[in-house]
Amino acid sequence: MSISATTPEQAPLGRRIKRFMSDYPLVPLIILLVLLVLVLNIIQPGILNQRWVGNTIKFAIPLALMAGCQTMTMLTGGIDLSVGTAATMAAFIVATQGAIHDPATAMLMALVPALCIGFVNGIGVGVFRVHPLIMTLGTSLIGVGCLQVYQRTVIASGAKVPDFLIWLGTGVTWGFPNALLLFIPVAALLIFIQKRTGFGRLLYAIGDNERATRLAGVKYWQVILALYMFSSLLAGVMGLLYMGLIRAPSLSLAEPLVLTSVAAAVIGGTSIFGGRGSYTGTIVGALILQVMITLLTVLQMPEGARRMLFGAIILAVTAAYLRIIDDK
Amino acid sequence: MATEPLLDATGVAKRYGAVAALKNASLTLRPGEVHALMGANGAGKSTLVKILTGAIPANAGRILVRGQERDIRSPAKARQAGLVPVYQEPSLIPDLDVLSNLRLTQTPVEPFRHWIKELGVPDLDLRDLARDVPLAIQRVLDLARALAVEPDVMLLDEMTAALPANLAERVLDVVKRQSQTGRSVIFISHRFVEIAALCDRATVLRDGATVGVVDIEPGIEEKIVELMLGAKVEKQRVAQKKATEGAAPVDGSTRIAVRNLKVGTKLQDVSFDLKDGEVAGVVALEGQGQDELFAALAGSIRPDGGTIEVDGKAVRFTHPVDAIEKGIAYVPGDRSEALAMQQSVRENIALPFSAAFRNWGPIAKRREDATVQSAIERLQIDTRAQREVQRLSGGNQQKVTIARWIAADARTLLCFDPTRGIDVGTKQEIYKLLRQLAGQGKSVLFYTSELEEVQLVCDRAIVIFGGKVVDVLPVEIADEPALTRAAYGLPRDAKADVGILAEPHAAPEAQP
Known part of the structure; x- marks a missing residue:
């Protein structure tokens, strides 16, 4: 009965390494990140200074936040494509309402539509069993439409980004980006939810085997509803931060980050089929992508070639990474 | 010719x-x-x-x-x-x-x-x-x-x-x-x-x-x-004696009373009682409605007719959680149905603890550790490869599916062919465990496709054929030939005089 429970010391070296990688998937990721930074330093000696590090982190944080939404939803085998719209709505509303109301009210108002999107997503996916890809794509499009209508009504009032957000998005204190003040608690919360709460455990279990969770007494729709609302709220918060960083409201502010955030989660080792992954991996994944973006910029390639290379690298890294940690 | x-x-x-x-x-x-x-x-x-x-x-x-x-x-x-x-x-x-x-x-x-x-x-x-x-x-x-x-x-x-x-x-x-x-x-x-x-x-x-x-x-x-x-007929006579020792019928109160249960076309009309402190065997050929019976008792599907009473009160299960709250746990025969294969042994055992909304918060690690550990010890699960359940052997996986409900302290287990495809040693341990549970006053409904298990584990055998209970055999006579005969809808103790051309479903108990 204990035949298949092979202990590590009996297995050959290759298999032991594989099992080690499978048990500690962060190790190869961090190695990759360090390698990328080294390559960057060779191509452009001297780039590795405090300012560059600060900037990289500053831009990686919004990406990592959005990738947090993807990590959480992907654990259940889902995906959230509406995060771009949720974030953009929050950003646009805080900028326009910031001109009329005080910053705190504007920020609270900005998070309401994000929560609504999450609620609709959760009902669609959890109760009506619409595939998350379609559901979130649908709400995303509806959200963009609403935002366009809203834009016409507020066109006269002008825009003002609250100073607090600008401080948070762009400010640097003792060499550290202020955005870390938001990011570190949020990241800690995400990791805590995943590792140490009943809710987190259910996310993994649902992604792994939904039928088994049902037999264990889990009500799927409750978990999914809470999950997508949480994801949208996180996207809204990310939108506020991103507004402070970019400072120019637009109707497609956070949209370009959506698919990159999916890539960050996947590179970070989250399985798109569910049941596997962690936010720590996603953070490293977001950093890897951000460093790659810098790398491709300093190579001074034409935009088209840069995008091709970016896509190819994402594919290669993901494929290689899955190879390394796949233990079967 | x-x-x-x-x-x-x-x-x-x-x-x-x-x-x-x-x-x-x-x-x-x-x-x-x-x-x-x-x-x-x-x-x-x-x-x-x-x-x-x-x-x-x-x-x-x-x-x-x-x-x-x-x-x-x-x-x-x-x-x-x-x-x-x-x-x-x-x-x-x-x-x-x-x-x-x-x-x-x-x-x-x-x-x-x-x-x-x-x-x-x-x-x-x-x-x-x-x-x-x-x-x-x-x-x-x-x-x-x-x-x-x-x-x-x-x-x-x-x-x-x-x-x-x-x-x-x-x-x-x-x-x-x-x-x-x-x-x-x-x-x-x-x-x-x-x-x-x-x-x-x-x-x-x-x-x-x-x-x-x-x-x-x-x-x-x-x-x-x-x-x-x-040759099984010969072999079984020997095993019989040993079995009756283990099966000490306890006169418990009725835990689950099933009356005229009907599910879809497969399960027609099934009535029986499950008492505290007993292991009741369910014997049936494939596709006679036993899957539907267990699913209905586990709250997975809704019956089309009849009643289920738990501790004397009629219940209507709409979700497995309703059955779990009544202390009824379902252990499916197919392990891939019950386990989150990429998760650890601990997470699988503790899964029901987090199911309810009020338990979504931080996990009380120390208390959980103790509960999970005692369940692991009780079933002697080999935990060397516990980081992912899929790395365990089939027998150990099956133990995890049972350990989950031992840890949750379920009062009734619905075990659907729990020994299918696992090694002999683990089978013995599972038999022992089920008997122990019955000894503690818990009740077990035990479907098995291996008829010799009935005398090893059960107190009696409920035989289902064509979606109906055709016979209930006391364990003393529930050897493999008797069960096979009953499972094919043939009458008990009527070897020579009832020909094959006699009335259908002639089992005396089955007549309304």
Whole structure:
């Protein structure tokens, strides 16, 4: 009965390494990140200074936040494509309402539509069993439409980004980006939810085997509803931060980050089929992508070639990474 | 008989890796006969039928059709050779209308129309989508489709299983007439009554080999049961004594009372009590409604009729959580149904703790550790590879599915074939555990496909056949031959004097 429970010391070296990688998937990721930074330093000696590090982190944080939404939803085998719209709505509303109301009210108002999107997503996916890809794509499009209508009504009032957000998005204190003040608690919360709460455990279990969770007494729709609302709220918060960083409201502010955030989660080792992954991996994944973006910029390639290379690298890294940690 | 056989298969063998599904099967079919193919679960009936109809290739053996070796290695070629199957599951493509389904198999339409009329389905629009046709009618259409191509040999696999009585009668009638035109039928059924009424001879399989060919005549069912069981009859007498020691019937109060439960078409009318402190065995051939019974008790599906009472109060389960709250836990036989394979042993065992909304918050790690650890120790789970359940052996995985409910302290376990495909040592441990649980006043409903387990574990055996309880055997007499007889709907203690041509379902307890 204990035949298949092979202990590590009996297995050959290759298999032991594989099992080690499978048990500690962060190790190869961090190695990759360090390698990328080294390559960057060779191509452009001297780039590795405090300012560059600060900037990289500053831009990686919004990406990592959005990738947090993807990590959480992907654990259940889902995906959230509406995060771009949720974030953009929050950003646009805080900028326009910031001109009329005080910053705190504007920020609270900005998070309401994000929560609504999450609620609709959760009902669609959890109760009506619409595939998350379609559901979130649908709400995303509806959200963009609403935002366009809203834009016409507020066109006269002008825009003002609250100073607090600008401080948070762009400010640097003792060499550290202020955005870390938001990011570190949020990241800690995400990791805590995943590792140490009943809710987190259910996310993994649902992604792994939904039928088994049902037999264990889990009500799927409750978990999914809470999950997508949480994801949208996180996207809204990310939108506020991103507004402070970019400072120019637009109707497609956070949209370009959506698919990159999916890539960050996947590179970070989250399985798109569910049941596997962690936010720590996603953070490293977001950093890897951000460093790659810098790398491709300093190579001074034409935009088209840069995008091709970016896509190819994402594919290669993901494929290689899955190879390394796949233990079967 | 001097006539050349229509179909003659000898020495047919089929292996799946190390497992031999068929070792040495043979079957000879005379022209114009209805031939029963019989055997216990897993004897190899389905494998043989699949080989004869080209669905899977054999590893060895010779198959002659009308004295000639024919290539039947694909369903299309088997059809050309005149071998047409009607499988247990409807084979119409649901999203095509009936007519397109006919074209797909190049079935002539006029004969098809004729046959569906003969079979008692006159008002069918061929333009209807197959998915809109009721299940029972779909099976009849499958049969009509086979009849329309006028095959030499028809293979009917549990043809009448899902049919209402009036349709079944028409079907049997048509099959009988078919044989009078010189064509032959291979008929797989668990129902002796049908076999007696219809068949001329029977081939009996046991453990992948043909162990006998008998003429169907009054009183033959005992011989057939004997052939199906083989040497097991002898072996079992020895085991019996040991079993009765372990089974000390406790007179507990009624935990679950099931009355006239009906689910879909499979589970017709089932009533029984499960008492505190007992392990009640459920014995049934495949597909007699036991899956539906367990699913209904576990809250997975809603019954269509009847009542379930728990501790004297009527309950209506709409979700497994309702059953769990009553202390009823379901352990499925298929481990992949119950386990989150990529998660750790601990997470799998503790999964029910987090299920309710109020338990979504931070996990009380220390308390959980203690509970999980004691469950792991109680079941002696080998936890060397506990980081992912999929790395455990099958037996250890099965232990995890049970440990979950030991940790949750469920009062009633519904174990559906928990020892399927696991090693002997683990089986013994599970038997012991179930007896211990009963000793603590808990109750267990235990379905098993391995009949010898009944006397090792259970206090009594509830036998289900055709969706109804046909007998409840006390453990002392529930040996393998008795259970097999009961599972085939044959009466208890009536070996010689009740012939096979006697009344159907003659078990005294089953009569309303």
